[in-house]
Amino acid sequence: MVLDRRALLLAGLALPTLARAQAPWKPERPVRLILPFTPGTSMDPVARLAQESLKDSLGQSVVVENIAGAATVIAGAETLKSPPDGHTMLMIANSFAANITLRTRTADWQRAFVPVVQATVVPHVLVAAPSLKTDWAGLLKRLREGGGSMTYGSPGIGTSPHLGAEHFLRLVGGKAVHAPYNGTAQLFVDLYAGRIDFALSNLPDVVQPIEEGKLVALAVTADQRVRELPKVPTFAELGLPDLLSDSWFGIMVRRDTPAPAREALERAWLTALAHPDVRERLQALSFTVLARPGAEFEKVIERYVATYATIIRENGITVQQ
Structure with a gap:
């Protein structure tokens, strides 16, 4: 079949348009x-x-x-x-x-x-004050039977540690009073002193206090144990794989x-x-x-x-x- 010159011309004109359509998008400015x-x-x-x-x-x-x-x-x-x-x-x-x-x-x-x-x-780490003198099982018992006598801290209302802690309490059937802070500085001071009982906190913020004995780590929300705290079990290991924190x-x-x-x-x-x-x-x-x-x-x-x-x-x- 012989293509006429007009068809060839139209095909040639279409090639740049097709190339532009197939080219990946690139930003035109920062x-x-x-x-x-x-x-x-x-x-x-x-x-x-x-x-x-x-x-x-x-x-x-x-x-x-x-x-x-x-x-x-x-x-x-x-x-x-x-x-x-x-x-x-x-x-x-x-x-x-x-x-x-x-x-x-x-x-x-x-x-x-x-x-x-x-x-x-x-990941978040569930940390407790050393003065609480409790392990995982002991904490759950007190949360379930203490009638809301325990207190946990968070860096603010609606933050992921706050909502994560409430999800944790929901999953274990426990009760505790929320103490919201404006950030983590005073939260940790009060946690070290035992004025609040526990908190969920970002891993980097608690590694050193745990190593220094200022906090006790009970569980971590990662999919597997973290290299910074290899002896601390995950929530999944402890029976709470669905915790979002x-x-x-x-x-x-x-x-x-x-x-x-x-x-x-x-x-x-x-x-x-x-x-x-x-x-x-x-x-x-x-x-x-x-x-x-x-x-x-x-x-x-x-x-x-x-x-x-x-x-x-x-x-x-x-x-x-």
């Missing part, structure tokens, strides 16, 4: 990575250690912006105001899942955002961001988190690198949103809006 907390928090290393690899994958710089305030609401609102073109990412923590129920201003964020990748997680970080974008942009950002993050130097440095800071793609991360978020909603409603937990 990409913003918004962090909803102040500089120096545990979220920062995850963002900054990945920056160089993200730049290599995307061909543009990734600019980290800390926009703190209103329990992550300001940072999320800024992301939603930005164009849905792949040039703005939001890093989130467990608070994203809690805020769906806790805060009216963020009730629709599960629909407004789409996950890109779940980057890391830090940890501190994870992940990346979101506006849900109306085009699929090619989302896919390119996901690939860039997975590449960064697979880089040996990035993984080693994060692991040295007690992070577990998850590198879960967006579809898997969305299921994780759904599980946390549902569990947190039950805990919040059953316990009448409220925060200032």
Whole structure:
């Protein structure tokens, strides 16, 4: 069959369009990575250690912006105001899942955002004051039979250690009084002194106090025993595999961001988190690198949103809006 010159010309004109359609998405300017907390928090290393690899994958710089305030609401609102073109990412923590129920201003964020990748997680450790002189079995007995006489601390209402502790109490059928703090500094002072009985806390914060005998470690929420505390059993080993208590970080974008942009950002993050130097440095800071793609991360978020909603409603937990 002989093609006429007109058909050949049309085919030639179509080739550049087809090539453009098949080319992977690339950002046209620096990409913003918004962090909803102040500089120096545990979220920062995850963002900054990945920056160089993200730049290599995307061909543009990734600019980290800390926009703190209103329990992550300001940072999320800024992301939603930005164009849905792949040039703005939001890093989130467990608070994203809690805020769906806790805060009216963020009730629709599960629909407004789409996950890109779940980057890391830090397990929580159940620690008790040495003056309590108890082991796992003893703690459960007192929680179940003490009529709510025990007290546990958290770094604030609606934080992942708070909701994790309430989930723990729900699973074991125990009662305890919540003592919320503004952060962890005074919490640890009171825990060392025995003014509160126990707490769930981020692994990096308790390794040294445990080694110094200031705290007693009873269980850890990791999938397997952690290298920092090899003698401490996991909650799964102790019969509580479904406990949701940890501190994870992940990346979101506006849900109306085009699929090619989302896919390119996901690939860039997975590449960064697979880089040996990035993984080693994060692991040295007690992070577990998850590198879960967006579809898997969305299921994780759904599980946390549902569990947190039950805990919040059953316990009448409220925060200032």
